[in-house]
Amino acid sequence: MTDTRFSLLLPVYDGDRAAHLRAAFVSSVQDQTTPPSEVVLVRDGPVHDELAAELDRLARESPVSVTRVDLPDNSGLAIALTRGLEACSHDVVARMDADDVSFPERFARQLAMIERGYDLVGTGLVEFEGDAQSLGRARVTPQGADIARAARFRSPFHHPTVMFRREAVQRAAGYQAMGPMEDYWLWARMISSGAHVENIVEPLVAYRVDAGAYRRRGGWEQLRAELALQRHMRRIGFTSRRQYVRNLVVRGGYRLVPTLVRRTAYRRTFLSSG
Numbered sequence: 001m002t003d004t005r006f007s008l009l010l011p012v013y014d015g016d017r018a019a020h021l022r023a024a025f026v027s028s029v030q031d032q033t034t035p036p037s038e039v040v041l042v043r044d045g046p047v048h049d050e051l052a053a054e055l056d057r058l059a060r061e062s063p064v065s066v067t068r069v070d071l072p073d074n075s076g077l078a079i080a081l082t083r084g085l086e087a088c089s090h091d092v093v094a095r096m097d098a099d100d101v102s103f104p105e106r107f108a109r110q111l112a113m114i115e116r117g118y119d120l121v122g123t124g125l126v127e128f129e130g131d132a133q134s135l136g137r138a139r140v141t142p143q144g145a146d147i148a149r150a151a152r153f154r155s156p157f158h159h160p161t162v163m164f165r166r167e168a169v170q171r172a173a174g175y176q177a178m179g180p181m182e183d184y185w186l187w188a189r190m191i192s193s194g195a196h197v198e199n200i201v202e203p204l205v206a207y208r209v210d211a212g213a214y215r216r217r218g219g220w221e222q223l224r225a226e227l228a229l230q231r232h233m234r235r236i237g238f239t240s241r242r243q244y245v246r247n248l249v250v251r252g253g254y255r256l257v258p259t260l261v262r263r264t265a266y267r268r269t270f271l272s273s274g
Contacts, residue, residue: 004111006092006163008036011080013044013098018054020099020208025058027102028094034108036094038065042084045074078175078182085174091167097160099208100125106204110163119168119195120187122157123204138203147199148191152243153251155184157197161205168195178232179225188238223255 008028012021029035039062041055059066069087071080085093092114094107106123113121124141139158142150150156169175172189175182191197227248234244 004092004115005037005090006094006107006111006114007088007090008039008094008096009042009081009084009088010039010096010098011042011044011077011084012047012051012055013074013080014047014051016047016051016098018050021051021054022058024096024098024100024102025062027104028096028106029062029064031104032102032107033104034111036064036107038067038089040067040069040084040087042069042071042080042087044071044077044080046072076177078177081175081182085166085169088166091165092163093166093169094163095160100160101128101206101208103204103206106161107163109200109202109204113198113200114163114165117196118198120157120162120164120190120197121200122163122198123161123200124202125158125161125205125207126203127209128206129209136209139207141199141201143199143201147197151188151191152239153247155181155187156191157183157187157199158205158207159183160207168193171195178229180222181225181229185229185232188233189236192236192238219255223252226251226255 010024010028025039029039041059043055047055055068059068067087067089069080069083071083081095092111094110096102110121110123122141124138126138127136129136141158142156147156168190169186172186172193172195175186178185187197230239230244230247230251233239234241239247
């Protein structure tokens, strides 16, 4: 049994559903073989009544202490996570989203690697629609030296799966607004700053995919965020000129193709065949 204490950071916004939040919370607290020492719930702006009542109920019934961070306005994920990190009592922090499900051994497995000296540990994930008992295919997750290589083209970590040392995140200047890509931008800066990173390839989180998931990966807003990310990664020398041009063409083009094409390309490239 580990002696390392860690915080669970879980942001919530008005678009989340109460039932999904409860499943995420229970799977990441009550159902863990190594539960967090505390939970930091960040309410990113006002939420609907059912979700507000669920937040109150979870905080009241939780077997571990819960710290609430209630932001008056919806400020976006980067700000919500920054405020949440400030409220965490421990240097080791695990992330979770309000609509996914953690498997029981998740934190035990990640914490063992953090204690071995890693600054950031992600895991594999498996997609599901509707019922978390009906799991789909797992996403391909890089490991070891492949993480830095993969990061030059795509995000090497699944954000809802990560556990990290807050000090390492702060050393890389923390979360910064980058549209829907604030996590990828953080990983690039952490790798550039020398963070010791790794993935557990085995899926330890079930990731909810709804009917609009692939539609939301495209469009002009996504393209603008993509172009900004690529400029920033090139500016800090994380990507070469050739990689920069490749990413503009391939990743930029991906944002503008029809949803069906986007879904097919993503599943062929990033989901395992097993």
